[in-house]
Amino acid sequence: MKGKxxxxxxxxxxxxxxxxxxxxxxRELIKGGVVLKDNxxxxxxVRGVPExxxxxxxxxxxxxxxxxxxxxEVLFKQTHNKAIECTRRVMQNLETGGTPDEEEEVxxxxxxxxxxxxxxxxxLTNLVYLKSYDNYLYTHSVNTCALSLIIGIYLDYSRERLFxxxxxxxxxxxxxxxxxxxxxDHPGAVTTEQFEAIKKHTLYGRNLIKQMKxxxxxxxxxxxxxxxxADGSGYPRGITNLQIHQFARIVAVSDVYEALISARxxxxxxxxxxxxxxxxxxxxxxxxxVVRAFLGHMSIYPVRSVVVLNNEEIGLVIGTRRNFPxxxxxxxxxxxxxxxxxxxxxxxxxxxxxxxxxIAKTIDEKTLDLDLSEEL
Amino acid sequence: MKVRFINPFxxxxxxxxxxxxxxxxxxxxxxxxxxxxxxxxxxxxxxxxGAIEGQVLYGMSLDTAKRLASSIMMGMxxxxxxxxxxxxxxxxxxxxxxxxxxxxxxxxxQCVITPPTLLIGSGVQVSSGDIxxxxxxxxTPQGEVEINVSLRERSGL
Numbered sequence: 451m452k453g454k455x456x457x458x459x460x461x462x463x464x465x466x467x468x469x470x471x472x473x474x475x476x477r478e479l480i481k482g483g484v485v486l487k488d489n490x491x492x493x494x495x496v497r498g499v500p501e502x503x504x505x506x507x508x509x510x511x512x513x514x515x516x517x518x519x520x521x522x523e524v525l526f527k528q529t530h531n532k533a534i535e536c537t538r539r540v541m542q543n544l545e546t547g548g549t550p551d552e553e554e555e556v557x558x559x560x561x562x563x564x565x566x567x568x569x570x571x572x573x574l575t576n577l578v579y580l581k582s583y584d585n586y587l588y589t590h591s592v593n594t595c596a597l598s599l600i601i602g603i604y605l606d607y608s609r610e611r612l613f614x615x616x617x618x619x620x621x622x623x624x625x626x627x628x629x630x631x632x633x634x635d636h637p638g639a640v641t642t643e644q645f646e647a648i649k650k651h652t653l654y655g656r657n658l659i660k661q662m663k664x665x666x667x668x669x670x671x672x673x674x675x676x677x678x679x680a681d682g683s684g685y686p687r688g689i690t691n692l693q694i695h696q697f698a699r700i701v702a703v704s705d706v707y708e709a710l711i712s713a714r715x716x717x718x719x720x721x722x723x724x725x726x727x728x729x730x731x732x733x734x735x736x737x738x739x740v741v742r743a744f745l746g747h748m749s750i751y752p753v754r755s756v757v758v759l760n761n762e763e764i765g766l767v768i769g770t771r772r773n774f775p776x777x778x779x780x781x782x783x784x785x786x787x788x789x790x791x792x793x794x795x796x797x798x799x800x801x802x803x804x805x806x807x808x809i810a811k812t813i814d815e816k817t818l819d820l821d822l823s824e825e826l
Numbered sequence: 827m828k829v830r831f832i833n834p835f836x837x838x839x840x841x842x843x844x845x846x847x848x849x850x851x852x853x854x855x856x857x858x859x860x861x862x863x864x865x866x867x868x869x870x871x872x873x874x875x876g877a878i879e880g881q882v883l884y885g886m887s888l889d890t891a892k893r894l895a896s897s898i899m900m901g902m903x904x905x906x907x908x909x910x911x912x913x914x915x916x917x918x919x920x921x922x923x924x925x926x927x928x929x930x931x932x933x934x935x936q937c938v939i940t941p942p943t944l945l946i947g948s949g950v951q952v953s954s955g956d957i958x959x960x961x962x963x964x965x966t967p968q969g970e971v972e973i974n975v976s977l978r979e980r981s982g983l
Contacts, residue, residue, distance in 0.1 A: 730900035738903040745902060746910055760924065773909040775899065776917040802941040806924050808917070 453503040460493050462524050468552040482691050488553065491531070514723055530577045533559045533592040537620065541587060544627035544658065553664035560595070560616040564609060567599035567616075575753045581712060586635070587626055590708055595620040597704035597744075598697075604743035604772070617665060618672035618697045622705065625655025625673060637715045650686050652677055671695035676702055679735040688808075691737055699737040703729060703744050722752035722767075723812040749775040756818065757809045762786035764818070765797075774800045776809065783820065796801040830933065831878065831977050832856055836924035839964055839973065846918055847897035847968070854963030859974070861959055865950035866972070867891065868907070870919035874927060876937030880957045880977035882926075884919040888946075890969025891915050899969060907946070914970060916942040922973070935979070 453468030462484060471494065480490065485772075494502065536559045540552050567574050578593040598619035602612045626634055629651050633644050640648065655673030659665055675698035678684035678802040680691035684702075691699070710725035720728070726748060729741065749770040751757055755778075758764050763786050769779035777799035784790055797804055836853065843849040850867040866885030873881050886894070888907060895911040895965050896904040898918060904911055927937050954976035 479862065691980065727900045732903040733903045734903055740904065741902055745899060774913050775910060776913065805920065806927070806939055806942045808921050808924065 454506045455501050456504045457501050458491070458494055458499055461486055461502060461504070463487050463527060464520070468503040468505040471499060471502060475760075479586070522570070523576075526566055526570070526573045526577055527580075529559075529562045530580065530592060532598075533563055533595070533620070535599075536586050537589045537591045538585075540621075541585075541591075541624070541627045544624070545631075550624075550658050550662045553662050555611075556617065556620065557664065560613060560620055563592075563595060563620075564599060564612045564616050567596065567603060567612065568609070570604060571600050571747055572753060575748065575770075576768075578708060579711065579754050581719075585631070586712060586714070587623060590712065591620055593708045593712075594622060594701060594704045597708060598640055598700050600747050601700045601704060601740060601743045603737070604747050614666055614668050615697050615700065618669040619701045619704065621655070621659055621665070621669050622672050622676045622701050623651065623655065624658050625651035625653065628654040628658070635715055639716070649811065652686050668695065668697050672701050673698045674698075676705055678702070680737055681734045683735065694737075696737075699740050701742050703736050707744070721755065721812060721814050723747075723750065723755045724783075725756075726750060726752055745775055746773055749778050751776075751778050751809055751812060753778075754811050756815045756820070758811050758813060760808050760810045762810075764788075764813075766820075767796075768796075771798075771800050784818075827977070831930065831975060832962065834926040834929035834933075835882070835922065835962055835973055835975055837929065838922045839962070839971075842918065842921045842925060843964070843966060844920065847894055847966075849894075849897060849966045852965040854965055854970075856960055856962045857874045859959050859961045861955075861976075862951040862953040863959070863974070865945070865952055867946065867948050868915060869945040869950075869952075870916055871943045871945070872919060872923045873940035874923070874937050874977060875940070876931075877935040877980055878930065878937050878977050879980050880975075881954065882919075882923050883914040883952060884922075884978070885972045885974065886915075887969060890966075890971065893968035894918065894966070894971070912944050912946075916944050946977065 456465070460742045465486050467480060467482050467484050467486060470478045471480045472478055484490070496506055504660040521816055536552065536555050540550070540556065543551055567691050574596050578596050581589060595616055598615055602615045607615065629648055633640070633648055636644070652674050656670050659670045659673050672695065675694050678687065678689050678698060678701065680699070682688050682690040707729050710720045710728055711722060713719040726745070729736070730745060735740065747770060751767050753770060755767040756764065757767060757780065763782050765782035766781040767778045768781045771777065779796065779798045782791065782795040782797060797807070799807060840851050843851050867888040868886050868891040870884040871881055892907055892911065894902045895907070895914040896902060898914045923939050927939050930937055957978050958977040959974050959976040962975065964971045964973065
């Protein structure tokens with residue numbers, strides 16, 4: 451088998467390993483022939499593997515074609531990974547007693563996130579479902595940033611404003627680095643005492659970001675206020691809607707949604723439509739303008755929802771159209787008899803030829819034999 | 827206007843309002859109405875073609891439309907009636923019409939529907955030409971929705 455050495459930073463998801471990857475003791479980490487996906491690539495980076503041997507087979511026009519189509523997605527994934535890496539470095543440094551650092555890097559990575567968010571909200575939304583890290587804080591921070599930017603775009607924020615919102619949302623949980631991990635990554639229900647300790651992350655976050663001279667003060671407000679709720683039921687101060695910084699009101703929504711769609715040690719993740727229902731149903735906790743903006747882009751059936759149409763075809767939501775919360779774009783994967791289609795069919799429910807179709811219900815992908823990362 | 831065109835709409839509106847807006851419908855008395863009739867604050871019109879033809883018009887007050895839009899969108903507070911709320915109400919009318927047209931097709935009246943048109947403003951008169959209109963009033967906790975069914979069997983097929 452022919453192979454080519456490729457630097458880990460240049461590995462694109464979908465590439466195939468030509469040889470196994472061994473650790474320093476010669477134990478096999480990953481078998482040869484394995485197709486590298488995001489989570490594996492990230493793991494290799496974390497392990498400090500500098501380069502890998504990638505299979506170069508000739509005569510694979512299918513693969514090549516797909517790669518071209520996917521190029522934009524790959525660029526987005528690279529930005530997403532870069533942001534996670536950056537957040538990991540900043541947070542790990544703090545976890546091990548360091549002082550806030552890497553301000554320039556944070557700013558650069560947020561700038562890149564903003565550009566991606568402006569160019570395609572649908573692709574960016576897709577990425578928030580990629581869960582790869584051992585410590586969920588890093589991914590959570592980046593995904594909350596992505597979702598916040600999507601809300602900001604709906605609210606017609608300028609690029610500068612999006613940038614500020616992006617920085618604030620990326621750093622919103624910075625204070626968690628000063629909370630013992632056993633507390634927030636707890637396998638069961640926490641005691642009142644433990645919860646009081648977790649609540650302190652808002653204060654820690656405020657104090658940490660204050661030390662970051664290059665970061666604007668709105669990020670301090672986000673870290674301090676993202677657990678405040680519109681009805682005054684939040685913490686640390688219990689202030690109400692308009693007293694809360696607008697960025698913090700946005701991050702309140704994206705933070706909760708991101709947490710709902712992510713598994714924790716004490717509960718499994720919810721499907722996107724269910725997470726959306728939960729957010730919409732908690733109307734009094736959030737700024738209604740923000741919730742409206744969130745729904746306006748994400749729709750009732752957010753990207754990655756597995757939906758059953760009224761003709762019993764089953765498909766995957768791959769895109770949404772602003773203000774059409776019931777009529778997203780769907781990739782139909784199973785016909786009405788439940789047979790897998792040889793080639794998936796793309797339909798846009800907002801087009802008139804599909805008037806007689808609607809989404810009857812959403813189902814959990816786990817009830818189907820379906821690997822979503824293969825489908826998007 | 828055949829009475830058998832009515833039941834599919836009744837059944838469909840119960841089912842769709844319950845599944846989309848978690849609403850139990852109380853029904854008023856269906857009755858024939860004369861054309862033209864006055865418009866509503868919010869109106870959704872869908873056409874039906876095939877073995878039967880005509881149009882179905884859903885009318886309601888603006889407040890009812892806002893309350894229904896909120897229920898349809900899982901309780902999200904609705905203060906203004908903008909594009910998103912309009913598409914929620916259009917979706918409600920569309921789903922009821924789809925369900926009804928499927929029942930009608932099962933009964934041998936093969937038909938398809940056209941995309942919905944939503945109008946705002948009550949200063950209009952609606953004429954259904956020479957097709958009779960049957961009014962189905964639906965009473966819901968969110969307010970009253972009136973379905974105006976103007977359908978007939980297509981002749982000369």
